[in-house]
Amino acid sequence: MSRGYGPIGLLKHAVAWIAVAIVVFPPYILVLNAFKSKTEFSQTSVFKLPHSFLNFENFSTVLHRAHLDRAYFNTLIIIVCAVIGNVALGTMVAYVLGRFDFMLKKLVMGAYIAVSFVPTITTQVATFTVIHGLHLYNTRWAAIVLHLGTSVLQLFIYLQFLRNIPKELDEAAMMEGASLLRIYRTIIFPLLAPATATIVIIKTIDIYNDMFIPYLYMPAQKLAVVSTSLMNFSSERSTEWELMSAAILMIMVPIVVLYLFFQRYVFAGIVNGAVK
Amino acid sequence: MPGNLSYRQQKNLLIVLFLLVPLALLAMFSLYPAFYLIYLSFMTWDGFSPEKTWAGLANYKEVFHNREIWAAFSHNFVYLGWGLFQNALGLLFALLLNSRMKGRNAYRVVLFMPYIMNGVAVAYMFNYVFNSEYGSLNTLLHGVGLDSWAISWFGSPKFVNHVLGFITLWKFMGLNMVIYLAALQSVPSEIVEAARIDGASRAQAILHVILPNITKVIELNLFLTIIGTLEIFDLPFLLTDGGPLGASETFLTMTMSTAFKFNNFGMASAMSITLIAAVIVVLGIQRFVTRRWGE
Numbered sequence: 001m002s003r004g005y006g007p008i009g010l011l012k013h014a015v016a017w018i019a020v021a022i023v024v025f026p027p028y029i030l031v032l033n034a035f036k037s038k039t040e041f042s043q044t045s046v047f048k049l050p051h052s053f054l055n056f057e058n059f060s061t062v063l064h065r066a067h068l069d070r071a072y073f074n075t076l077i078i079i080v081c082a083v084i085g086n087v088a089l090g091t092m093v094a095y096v097l098g099r100f101d102f103m104l105k106k107l108v109m110g111a112y113i114a115v116s117f118v119p120t121i122t123t124q125v126a127t128f129t130v131i132h133g134l135h136l137y138n139t140r141w142a143a144i145v146l147h148l149g150t151s152v153l154q155l156f157i158y159l160q161f162l163r164n165i166p167k168e169l170d171e172a173a174m175m176e177g178a179s180l181l182r183i184y185r186t187i188i189f190p191l192l193a194p195a196t197a198t199i200v201i202i203k204t205i206d207i208y209n210d211m212f213i214p215y216l217y218m219p220a221q222k223l224a225v226v227s228t229s230l231m232n233f234s235s236e237r238s239t240e241w242e243l244m245s246a247a248i249l250m251i252m253v254p255i256v257v258l259y260l261f262f263q264r265y266v267f268a269g270i271v272n273g274a275v276k
Numbered sequence: 277m278p279g280n281l282s283y284r285q286q287k288n289l290l291i292v293l294f295l296l297v298p299l300a301l302l303a304m305f306s307l308y309p310a311f312y313l314i315y316l317s318f319m320t321w322d323g324f325s326p327e328k329t330w331a332g333l334a335n336y337k338e339v340f341h342n343r344e345i346w347a348a349f350s351h352n353f354v355y356l357g358w359g360l361f362q363n364a365l366g367l368l369f370a371l372l373l374n375s376r377m378k379g380r381n382a383y384r385v386v387l388f389m390p391y392i393m394n395g396v397a398v399a400y401m402f403n404y405v406f407n408s409e410y411g412s413l414n415t416l417l418h419g420v421g422l423d424s425w426a427i428s429w430f431g432s433p434k435f436v437n438h439v440l441g442f443i444t445l446w447k448f449m450g451l452n453m454v455i456y457l458a459a460l461q462s463v464p465s466e467i468v469e470a471a472r473i474d475g476a477s478r479a480q481a482i483l484h485v486i487l488p489n490i491t492k493v494i495e496l497n498l499f500l501t502i503i504g505t506l507e508i509f510d511l512p513f514l515l516t517d518g519g520p521l522g523a524s525e526t527f528l529t530m531t532m533s534t535a536f537k538f539n540n541f542g543m544a545s546a547m548s549i550t551l552i553a554a555v556i557v558v559l560g561i562q563r564f565v566t567r568r569w570g571e
Binding site for chain 2: 009012013015016019020022023024025026027029030045046047089090092093095096100102108111112115117118119120121122123124125126127128129130134145146148149150179180181184205208209211212216226227228230231234241244245248251252255256259260263266267270271
């Protein structure tokens with residue numbers, strides 16, 4: 001096998017580099033043009049480097065005009081509330097389903113599996129009336145509540161981890177008089193931490209990237225999240241490309257940075273989710 | 277120490293308390309909407325008025341007879357074509373990165389990156405690539421003298437779905453690749469090495485030893501792709517709004533505008549149920565096929 005740079009080794013790298021170039025090309029063009037002034041943009045080719053990569057004017061303009069500060073804030077609130085709730089509820093369901101036998105256990109598991117067959121986007125027509133009925137329309141609660149529920153994938157990841165926590169730990173704690181609630185709090189929840197880390201990262205990416213729920217249920221300007229504020233900004237100034245480039249980058253970069261730092265968890269979540 | 281009976285009481289109490297909120301959420305936001313959707317699909321309703329009138333099967337008849345809906349649905353098949361290509365590329369790059377190669381983790385990280393990017397940002401970014409005037413693609417084509425190729429990509433009914441299909445490939449190829457890669461890494465290296473020692477070429481080892489070991493994951497990826505193409509929505513919604521003249525409508529963009537633009541919730545519900553039925557049929561076929569392989 002070629003470890004170094006034999007002809008096959010070179011070919012492999014060439015193929016990989018073509019793919020990398022195709023992936024990186026669109027964001028690269030954005031980076032070039034986000035640093036150009038209006039006149040500079042109209043006078044130079046899109047492939048030209050900007051005069052200076054220190055010209056942050058577009059970014060500060062966009063921050064104000066597209067109200068991105070507010071959008072980051074709204075997104076952050078929704079992520080923090082939904083992820084904390086989601087992890088709490090997810091571990092609770094997994095604990096109950098993974099450790100106890102009870103009458104309706106199969107039915108509960110079956111319900112989670114059944115709803116996973118129904119793509120969420122298709123039921124929005126009906127969910128819309130539920131959100132209206134609960135008076136959550138045009139509040140941040142709409143997004144929080146819709147992201148709160150446990151998914152089958154999440155349950156599978158937790159149950160898989162739970163199986164590897166020896167039952168003897170529960171029993172030993174019980175011998176010492178610990179209640180079940182205490183066992184959940186002091187043994188199960190902490191030992192599920194690796195799974196929780198994966199779920200927190202995946203869920204954060206999901207909510208950050210979600211466009212449909214905020215678009216449909218939170219149309220008020222002051223509730224705009226990152227996705228919807230970019231949509232609003234685009235409908236106003238889609239022709240000012242240098243500003244749009246900066247805006248797109250400002251939405252794109254935070255999650256890319258998060259991904260680069262926590263790639264291990266992202267891959268763990270994706271692979272677990274898909275193969276189960 | 278809790279006695280036997282009090283343990284049972286404690287257990288029951290815990291089960292009820294721990295499942296109360298999650299099951300309420302499941303019921304309110306997943307189960308109820310699904311059943312309500314079935315009910316609405318037999319109704320005529322504008323989404324606002326308190327009156328709903330019984331429509332029987334009229335909505336479903338309309339779904340199956342409406343030419344515009346079928347035309348939109350046919351566009352989903354363009355995405356399917358790109359999706360199959362995307363799968364082939366995913367497998368190719370997984371094989372590539374599964375071999376001994378310097379920097380393969382860095383390649384994996386970069387090629388997967390589009391999948392985690394914000395979909396709205398990605399859509400507008402490609403608007404910038406394919407824009408007929410300022411777009412980098414047409415600038416490039418003009419630069420190398422292929423002026424006649426530099427068309428209005430989003431304005432051409434012939435090309436628009438292919439452009440959107442390509443963007444889908446750009447975003448999702450890494451997902452397929454990562455799933456394939458995980459499967460390849462679970463193929464025991466001994467059997468591959470044994471085949472190589474027996475004189476199998478690299479290509480033969482891949483074709484006869486590695487691929488048969490990951491058929492299940494290939495199927496899984498294909499079915500994920502099929503379901504994904506049935507549910508195409510974001511890109512046409514953000515970039516073309518179904519245009520020009522409906523040339524890039526998909527089944528789901530039609531469904532959503534039927535509900536939220538034209539306030540025909542009954543019809544939209546019937547379309548949603550039809551789509552869900554299609555997804556369940558596809559998943560059913562997958563189960564059937566996978567079981568057959570398993571035996």
